[in-house]
Amino acid sequence: MSITVRVPAKVNVQLAVGPARPDGFHDLANVFLAVSLYDEVTVTAADELRVTCAGPDAAQVPLDRANLAARAAELLAARHGIDPRVHLHIAKDIPVAGGMAGGSADGAGALLACDALWGTGASRAELLDICAELGSDVPFSLVGGAALGTGRGEQLTPLEVGGAFHWVFAVADGGLSTPAVYREFDRLTPDAAAPAASPALLDALRTGDAKALAAALTNDLQAAALSLRPALADTLAAGVSAGALAGIVSGSGPTTAFLTQDAARAHEVAAALTASGTCRTARVATSPAAGATVLG
Numbered sequence: 001m002s003i004t005v006r007v008p009a010k011v012n013v014q015l016a017v018g019p020a021r022p023d024g025f026h027d028l029a030n031v032f033l034a035v036s037l038y039d040e041v042t043v044t045a046a047d048e049l050r051v052t053c054a055g056p057d058a059a060q061v062p063l064d065r066a067n068l069a070a071r072a073a074e075l076l077a078a079r080h081g082i083d084p085r086v087h088l089h090i091a092k093d094i095p096v097a098g099g100m101a102g103g104s105a106d107g108a109g110a111l112l113a114c115d116a117l118w119g120t121g122a123s124r125a126e127l128l129d130i131c132a133e134l135g136s137d138v139p140f141s142l143v144g145g146a147a148l149g150t151g152r153g154e155q156l157t158p159l160e161v162g163g164a165f166h167w168v169f170a171v172a173d174g175g176l177s178t179p180a181v182y183r184e185f186d187r188l189t190p191d192a193a194a195p196a197a198s199p200a201l202l203d204a205l206r207t208g209d210a211k212a213l214a215a216a217l218t219n220d221l222q223a224a225a226l227s228l229r230p231a232l233a234d235t236l237a238a239g240v241s242a243g244a245l246a247g248i249v250s251g252s253g254p255t256t257a258f259l260t261q262d263a264a265r266a267h268e269v270a271a272a273l274t275a276s277g278t279c280r281t282a283r284v285a286t287s288p289a290a291g292a293t294v295l296g
């Protein structure tokens, strides 16, 4: 028997970052929006825990315990006294370069799929608890839609979204280390303020107003990502001059996200970004998207 779970990527429409905490993490006001680029995680009983991955970026995906899907299976199994003998196959469509929570998506997907395969019957609260143990972005991959993440981003409050938003994602060559981007943020922002969600941004989400959302997009990690990867400024400029309402670094980057007025404009901006030579490839997507879903 096999179980397949589909899990969305995310973009951060607001990422407000506070000072480093004693545990090394940063308090956040992190407004997550799930977007329609998906990985699918399929789990099948096997002799031992094994991870395989297929897709254009598969060569960049770790297949050992660094993979959050493997760690999710182990954590759930340990809590329920199960031997995690399972083959986890990831059909990867979420760009691997970073900033779209692709690894987190695979963790949430594997968790939900193993729960179904093993008949663990874990409560939603237990699944969210395991997600938080796996990483700050993993609970949102399970939940999807839109949510405000506080604490280190793992404490979620669902948000209302009043309409579809159309996005283009420019995928950069090579990744950016998330801890390195946070360290650069600390260096550039010695007096970081306590993070808070922007009322104007929450309003724009609630009313489905793309222009208002574009005006309210903010990412406190953007200056740090640009400092470590100055060429991302060229990608941002290319997307905006091609007709996007606004461009922003997604999470800790190096993926950049562009909000457009409608689907037709998104395809134009994607074509222009691809032709510009300032990114490896460009993908279009809409939001919000559903969280991790068992397909069967």
Ligand code: C5P
Pocket (backbone or CB within 6 Å): 024, 025, 026, 027, 028, 134, 135, 136, 137, 151, 152, 153, 178, 179, 180, 182
């Ligand atoms: O939680 P996760 O494993 O995704 O975090 C990866 C790294 O990102 C952490 O080790 C930390 O350096 C940084 N981080 C942070 N504050 C957060 C989330 C992540 O400093 N709220």
